[in-house]
Amino acid sequence: MDVPQVDLGFLPTPVHPLSRLSRHLGGPEIWIKRDDQTGLATGGNKTRKLRLLVADALAQGADTLITGGAIQSNHARQTAAAAAQFGLECHLVLRGQPPEIPTGNLLLDHLLGAHIHWVPSKEAMARTMEEVAQQLREAGKHPYVIPYGGSNGLGAAAYALAVRELLRQVPPDTFDAVVVASSSGGTQAGLVAGAHIFGWDVPIVGISVDEPADVLRVRVARLAAEAGDVLEVDVALAPDAILVEDRFLGGGYAVVGDLEREAIRLVARTEGVLLDPVYTGRAFGGLIHLIREGRWGPRDRVLFWHTGGIAGLFAFARELMA
Ligand SMILES: Cc1ncc(COP(=O)(O)O)c(C=O)c1O
Numbered sequence: 001m002d003v004p005q006v007d008l009g010f011l012p013t014p015v016h017p018l019s020r021l022s023r024h025l026g027g028p029e030i031w032i033k034r035d036d037q038t039g040l041a042t043g044g045n046k047t048r049k050l051r052l053l054v055a056d057a058l059a060q061g062a063d064t065l066i067t068g069g070a071i072q073s074n075h076a077r078q079t080a081a082a083a084a085q086f087g088l089e090c091h092l093v094l095r096g097q098p099p100e101i102p103t104g105n106l107l108l109d110h111l112l113g114a115h116i117h118w119v120p121s122k123e124a125m126a127r128t129m130e131e132v133a134q135q136l137r138e139a140g141k142h143p144y145v146i147p148y149g150g151s152n153g154l155g156a157a158a159y160a161l162a163v164r165e166l167l168r169q170v171p172p173d174t175f176d177a178v179v180v181a182s183s184s185g186g187t188q189a190g191l192v193a194g195a196h197i198f199g200w201d202v203p204i205v206g207i208s209v210d211e212p213a214d215v216l217r218v219r220v221a222r223l224a225a226e227a228g229d230v231l232e233v234d235v236a237l238a239p240d241a242i243l244v245e246d247r248f249l250g251g252g253y254a255v256v257g258d259l260e261r262e263a264i265r266l267v268a269r270t271e272g273v274l275l276d277p278v279y280t281g282r283a284f285g286g287l288i289h290l291i292r293e294g295r296w297g298p299r300d301r302v303l304f305w306h307t308g309g310i311a312g313l314f315a316f317a318r319e320l321m322a
Contacts, residue, residue: 001231003157004055008082009047010039012165015303021270027291028300031175032273033166036280036308041081041108044074044308045187048162049155050082052230053146056154058086062144066133068093068125070254072278074309075149077105080112089141090114093128095121104315149184153226159190160227163198172200176296180305181283182206182244185216187307189223192242193235197228205243207286209279210253213246220244248286254278256319259285264313264320276309277316283307 013034022030038047057065065083069076069092076092083090092114094106102110109116119128125148133143149155182188188206195204208216217239224242228235250257260281267273267284275281287304296302313320 001233003052003154003161003230004059005051006054006058006086008040008051008054008085009043010037011048012169013037015166015169018267018271018273021267024266024270025288025291027298028176028296028302030287031301031303033303033305035162036274036306036310038308040078041112042077042308042311044078045159046075046078046150047082048158049150049186050078052154052158053150054082054086057088057144060142060144062088062142064089064091064136064141064143065146066091066093066129066136066143067146067150068095068119068129068148070094071096072105072254072312072315074105074276074279074312076114077108077112077311079146079150080109080114083114084112091117091132091136091143093117093119093125093132095119095125104313105311106315108311149186151184151186151189151223153223153230155186156190156193156223156227157230159187160194160197160231163191163194163200167198167200174301175202175303176300178202178204178303178305179283179287179290180204180206181209181279181307182216182220183209183211183279185219185223187305188242189220190227191305192220192237193224193227193231196224196235196237197231197233203243205245205290207248207283208244208246209282210249211246213244214239216244216246217242245286245290248282248289250282256281256316259289261320261322263288273306274310274313275306276312277320278312279309280307
């Protein structure tokens with residue numbers, strides 16, 4: 001069960017109630033698990049994944065990390081920070097055009113010393129990561145390629161172990177549901193696998209950020225099984241057993257609308273807690289919508305698993321002030 005991990009970030013992250021917000025909404029008691037506080041260059045969910053991924057990279061003798069993502073990728077920024085902490089070179093393959101002045105996560109990528117390669121599309125990303133790896137190998141380096149979102153068996157296993165962390169903080173029957181942002185799927189897959197492995201009987205609702213539910217369910221079920229392989233436990237779950245809400249995709253990936261704006265402002269103004277514009281703003285907006293629909297009542301207790309991304313706020317000032 002114990003997988004090699006490097007000492008990265010600060011765990012355990014806190015878990016606490018959002019009492020003023022819960023009163024304001026008049027719905028269930030809302031609690032929050034603060035993976036925005038993992039401490040790695042403004043924190044986030046990829047820190048847990050990178051603890052296992054960097055350990056694997058070092059075990060393989062790697063001297064360079066390569067990964068990819070969107071221009072404001074939180075995963076890329078945390079990978080750059082992890083590389084810096086372990087004295088590794090970092091290459092990021094980012095989707096988009098280089099802006100005149102980098103902001104948000106991209107600014108941090110530069111400060112953290114990452115080498116940035118620009119590609120026009122998601123399709124070009126995986127191919128370019130492999131090309132960069134090949135060029136580095138030819139130059140005598142030992143690159144380690146981390147998949148999009150850090151979502152493979154190791155990355156997802158990190159979130160199965162996060163369930164064990166939470167169950168050391170609160171009794172297993174504390175929550176009636178968990179709500180989490182889901183995109184490349186590794187975080188939700190790990191939570192689902194962890195619930196299965198550690199006997200935590202709770203619905204884990206993924207709010208899809210950019211995929212239709214049927215696509216994400218299949219991916220999450222596959223990654224949960226891969227997390228099980230890493231932890232040497234059989235986790236065979238049917239995609240139908242994975243809970244995904246895809247009603248909050250709005251204008252598409254990283255398009256900030258009223259749902260995200262309202263959630264970000266409300267949580268900031270009632271609790272002093274920041275959400276990010278792309279993932280947790282959308283996921284919390286979805287949570288508020290589900291509460292208003294009556295999915296959970298005042299006697300229920302719902303955990304929002306905060307996955308970080310705060311640095312992205314600074315790249316979305318115009319949309320957030322609209
Ligand atoms: C802040 C934040 N929340 C949630 C997610 C989604 O996590 P996953 O890709 O494991 O589904 C990401 C992924 O990039 C993220 O950056």
